[in-house]
Amino acid sequence: DTEVTQTPKHLVMGMTNKKSLKCEQHMGHRAMYWYKQKAKKPPELMFVYSYEKLSINESVPSRFSPECPNSSLLNLHLHALQPEDSALYLCASKPREVAEYNEQFFGPGTRLTVL
C-alpha cells in the first residue's frame, strides 16, 4: 500500500456542527501533516505530527483540533467553523524522521464547505 487515503471526499457542514476528517497511511511513515488549500492557492501548513506527537501548530484556531491515535491514522476534528474555513484539506505523510530531507506523500484531500 503506497498511498495516503482521506475520508470523506466531500463534506458540507453548518457552523454549529461537529465533524471529523480522517487520514490513513500504511507506509510506515512517522510524520503526518495537515494542510489547508484555498482555491488557486498553494497548500498552507496547519499541523505536523512526529511519532504521534504534535510538533508544529501553525497558529491554527482552536476550532480545528488534530489527533493522531496511532502511527497510521490522523484525524482533524472540526467544531464551530466559519464559512471562510471552506477549503480543500490535505493530509500528507513523510518517511523516516521529520527533519530529514525527503518528500511528502499527499492524499487526495477532503473538500469542505461550511454553510
Next chain:
Amino acid sequence: GESVGLHLPTLSVQEGDNSIINCAYSNSASDYFIWYKQESGKGPQFIIDIRSNMDKRQGQRVTVLLNKTVKHLSLQIAATQPGDSAVYFCAVYSGGYQKVTFGTGTKLQVIP
C-alpha cells in the same frame, strides 16, 4: 520568513515543446527544493527534488536547475504532453524546519 514565488501564473505550451517553469526564493539558507504537480481535484504529487549541494538533477523528461547565487530554480519538462497539464508548485525546505513552504503555483496548459 521564507518568500517563495513563481514568475508566471499561467504558461501555455504546444504539445511536444519543452516547458520551463521558474521559481524564486528569498532565504539563502534554504537547502532542499521540491517540485510538485497538482492536477485538478487531486493532492500534490512529487515530481523531483534537489539539494543545495547540487546545481542540476534529471528525472524522466524533467530537469530541475538550481542557481543559489540568484536564489532561483526552474523545472524543465521535455516534450510536453497533454497529461502534463496541471498546476506546478515549487516548495522550499529550510534547515531546521519540519515543513515545506510552497510557492504560489504556475498553471501549465498544453495545447494539442
